[in-house]
Amino acid sequence: MKVFFSGSIRGGRELLSVYQHLCSFIVSKGHEVLTEHVADPQVEKVESAMTEQEIFARDMALLEHSSCLIAEVSIPSTGVGYEICSAVQRNIPVLCLYRPGANVSAMVLGNPYVALWQYSTLEGLDTKVLAFLISLQAEIWG
Amino acid sequence: MKVFFSGSIRGGRELLSVYQHLCSFIVSKGHEVLTEHVADPQVEKVESAMTEQEIFARDMALLEHSSCLIAEVSIPSTGVGYEICSAVQRNIPVLCLYRPGANVSAMVLGNPYVALWQYSTLEGLDTKVLAFLISLQAEIWG
Numbered sequence: 001m002k003v004f005f006s007g008s009i010r011g012g013r014e015l016l017s018v019y020q021h022l023c024s025f026i027v028s029k030g031h032e033v034l035t036e037h038v039a040d041p042q043v044e045k046v047e048s049a050m051t052e053q054e055i056f057a058r059d060m061a062l063l064e065h066s067s068c069l070i071a072e073v074s075i076p077s078t079g080v081g082y083e084i085c086s087a088v089q090r091n092i093p094v095l096c097l098y099r100p101g102a103n104v105s106a107m108v109l110g111n112p113y114v115a116l117w118q119y120s121t122l123e124g125l126d127t128k129v130l131a132f133l134i135s136l137q138a139e140i141w142g
Numbered sequence: 143m144k145v146f147f148s149g150s151i152r153g154g155r156e157l158l159s160v161y162q163h164l165c166s167f168i169v170s171k172g173h174e175v176l177t178e179h180v181a182d183p184q185v186e187k188v189e190s191a192m193t194e195q196e197i198f199a200r201d202m203a204l205l206e207h208s209s210c211l212i213a214e215v216s217i218p219s220t221g222v223g224y225e226i227c228s229a230v231q232r233n234i235p236v237l238c239l240y241r242p243g244a245n246v247s248a249m250v251l252g253n254p255y256v257a258l259w260q261y262s263t264l265e266g267l268d269t270k271v272l273a274f275l276i277s278l279q280a281e282i283w284g
Contacts, residue, residue: 008218009247010218010245010246010247010248011218011245011247012218047248051252052248052251052252053252053254054252055248055252056248056249056251056252056253056254057252059248059249073220075218076150076152076153076154076217076218076219076220077218077219077220077223077247078215078218078219078220078222078223078226078246078247078249078250079223079247079248079249079250080220080223081219081220081221081222081223081224081225081226081227082223082224082226082227082247082249082250082253083223083249084220084223084224085223085224085227085228085231086227089227089231103152103153104152104220105151105152105153105219105220105221105224106152106189106194106197106198106201106221107198107201107220107221107224107225108220108221108224109194109198110193110194110195110196110197110198110199111198112195112198
C-alpha cells in the first residue's frame with residue numbers, strides 16, 4: 001500500500017527519530033511511504049529550493065495517491081492538521097499516533113473519522129501500525 | 143457577519159493577547175465571533191468539562207454557520223490546520239495572519255485557497271482584517 005506519513009516539519013523536529021523509525025518499519029513490511037521527506041533530516045534544506053506553492057501542490061498530489069495516512073501528532077503542527085483533514089475529506093483512512101503527555105488537539109482526539117493510538121514504546125507503535133495496515137489490506141482484498 | 147476565529151489552544155497560548163485584540167476588533171466593527179472561547183484565558187479549564195468529541199462537534203457545527211474564517215497561524219497548531227482545511231473544503235473564505243519570523247506551514251503559505259497577511263503591528267492587523275471583512279460584505283451584497 002501507499003502510505004502518506006505525516007509529521008511535524010516547521011512545528012519542530014524533536015521526534016525525527018520516531019518518524020524515521022516509523023517510515024523504515026512501514027517499508028520493511030512491504031509498503032511504500034510516499035512522504036519519506038518527512039523523515040529526512042535535511043528536509044528543510046531540500047524544501048528551501050522549492051516554492052511554498054510547490055510544496056503544497058506536491059503534498060496534496062501525494063495524498064491523492066495514498067491508500068492511507070499515518071500521522072504522528074504529539075508535536076503541534078498546522079501542516080499535520082491540514083493533511084489529516086484533507087485525508088478525512090477524501091475518505092482516506094487515518095491513524096493518529098501520540099505519546100503519553102502530548103497535548104493533542106481535540107480536532108484529532110474528538111474526531112470520529114480517525115483512529116487513535118497512544119504509544120509508550122516503539123514496539124507498541126509497530127504493533128499498532130502493522131495491525132492498521134493489515135486491517136486495511138483485509139478491507140481492500142475482502 | 144459570523145466569523146470563525148481560529149488560534150492555538152493546546153499548541154501554546156503565547157499569543158493570547160493578540161487573539162483577544164482580534165476578537166474585540168471584529169466585534170467592534172459589528173460582526174460576531176462564533177469562537178470567542180479561543181480568546182478566553184480560561185478556555186482549557188472550561189473545555190476540561192467537555193469530552194473531546196463534544197469539542198470537535200461544537201467547533202465543526204460553528205464552522206458550518208460561519209461566513210468566514212480568520213486564523214492566527216504564527217504558533218504551530220494541529221487544530222488550526224484542521225479548521226483551515228475544513229473551511230477550504232466548505233468554500234468558506236479564509237484569512238491567515240502571522241508575525242514576521244513565524245515558521246508557518248507550507249500548507250498555509252503555499253495554499254492557493256487562503257488569503258495571507260504578515261503583520262508587525264496591531265494597527266496593521268486591524269487594517270487587513272477590516273479590508274477582508276469589507277471585501278466579503280461587498281461580495282455578499284453585490
